[in-house]
Amino acid sequence: MTVLINEKAASISLTGITRSYGAVRAVDGLDLEIASGELISLLGPSGCGKTTALRIIAGLEQTDSGTVVVGGKDITRTPANKRDMSMVFQSYSLFPHLSAADNVAFGLRLRGVKPAVRRRRAIELLELVSLDHHADRYPSELSGGQQQRVALARALAVEPKVLLLDEPLSALDAKVRIQLRDEIRTLQRRLGITTVFVTHDQEEALSMSDRIAVMSNGRLEQCGSPAEIYSRPATPFVAEFIGSMNHVPGIADGATVTVSGSRLPLSVPGSGAVTVLIRPEAVRLTDDPNGNTTITTISFRGPVTRVIGRLDDGTPITADLPSVQAASFAEGGRVHVTYAEEPVLTKAAD
Template sequence: MTVTVTVTAPDQPVRTGAALRIRGLRRTFGSAVALDGLDLDVAPGELLALLGPSGCGKTTALRVLAGFERPDEGRVLLDGEDIVPVPADRRDTAMVFQSYSLFPHLTAADNVAFGLRMRKVRTAERRARAGELLELVGLSGHGDRFPHQLSGGQQQRVALARALALRPRLLLLDEPLSALDARVRLTLREEIRRLQLELGITTVFVTHDQEEALSMADRVAVMNGGRLEQCASPTELYERPATGFVAEFIGTMNRVPGRAGGDGLVEVLGVRLPVEGPGGTGNVQVLLRPEALEVTAGGTARVTRTAFHGATTRLRITLPDGTDVTADVPTHGAAELTAGAAVSVRPRQRPALLAAWDGAA
């Protein structure tokens, strides 16, 4: 869903973001194919996350958008203009890196104002805008500090303010939180989302962290082998994955043997369920989320491990045929479901996915 917000930062014009269209991007490195005909649309003011395993092409795609890589084929249209031939420093884009990339000999305020100085903006205006942006990212009063005097989270806020100083049409974030500890990551990702919404800036965010992508983005583009598997809202990716890869990559998924009758139903763990998406016949692998499994005390399966997750407890269970599954149950009802306990497992009545619908083994 596209979000357009008209609240602005001090001295910032109302912006609704730029429209981004990626068409047929292909990039190879020798025999390795990093991007294989990538097509994507990003709406004005939208935050799109690129997510996928290492080597899927997400960082290469971001570098092409920034102008640091030139594609072998394809176009990148920013408000209808193909920016592939445009040099990186003239694209009206800004990038925030994982490593912060602050100048160690400059103060926080001078780091923020660096791009403005390169554009010959007057000193008084540079200082005023740097102060406003430091206040925007929660660093008012830190402008005279050098990078070594700031924490990792504060340095990343300075890097973000520096990127925003040039008022880019497109903001690019390259795993900007991966070098931070968990608590700071959580705080800063909320801050980045708040700023992105306030400024209405179109943003493309590369991350390997699923929780980060699903909690921050309007939509998530899942990539695999240089291709787009699915681009959808976090809810749709989780509940209605388009391919077996997406189903098993997003969140936790169990594979349980079942038998499909070709009538749109599959029998698994003694229960007949409707099939979501393309079906099959004969022996199949059924994909079931941990919360889709109902566990009760007594039976022929056995709990092998438990993990407390607050309101839920995650159980690792070995079924009678030797299949291991993961189930999430309410913690208040898990007192008897300890390691070694005999249990029964059955799927809840909801549509099931078949692993074989896209050729998965």
């Protein structure tokens, strides 16, 4: 296989980006630095501003204020067709009357590349996404996953500085989605191209990204590596949006909080009645007929088993345990709940 390394990958700097639609502030003072060759995911619920931010980078939307700098050059008012970027959408947007190879070569044809050269490059790109043997097939003859691979190859054919992916996997079934996300990540690393990936799927973001930018209501809540976002969320919103979370009543007292009889360190000091946010994997269970919890449900999930119980005060509690350990518990059994001694976040009491 011929590997076509992109040597034009560029950094991206967003400073004070705002964009409103009437009274709705879609992006509200966004500051974000993206390194050359990095894959960063913009993650958040619908309406958080992630797609608007991506379209601003692409030049498909104009900012009300703020600047977009790519490779050290201010392109805030540069038209989209002059930004040297490629975009892959949720819909494959392939030309139905063109073969896979001709779809990939389309951008090269617009640039006046000679037929023989663009055909050769199209085959090389299709080889890169393992579709060179389907070069002469039409979109209607390809599966959804194959069509999205063709769209990705087409985006890469023109050797852009930046690759923009707008929820490109959401229309695919689960198995194909997992396979293709791994392929995209492998390909991105091989090419070293700066990539901005928009998704509402936390699993996609956690598995693919160098860093994740979590957005809410047009604002950046936190930006960090997947491990940082998951293990050290900066805000209750991030903690609750990424992964599962228990909500357990507690009493905060300065740098610690008392919850279910355990005393835990606080990420942010507080006082008074609070709701403590605790990951299921941080919950510890011990067989104890005089314990503080009754097990209600046990759900085997392969190497991990989810044990759901109810504290004596009525609070539901979920623990994710190694299945070997969970085998000793039974529904209806009494256990004592404690928690890993790790810093926790709180929010206002429910």
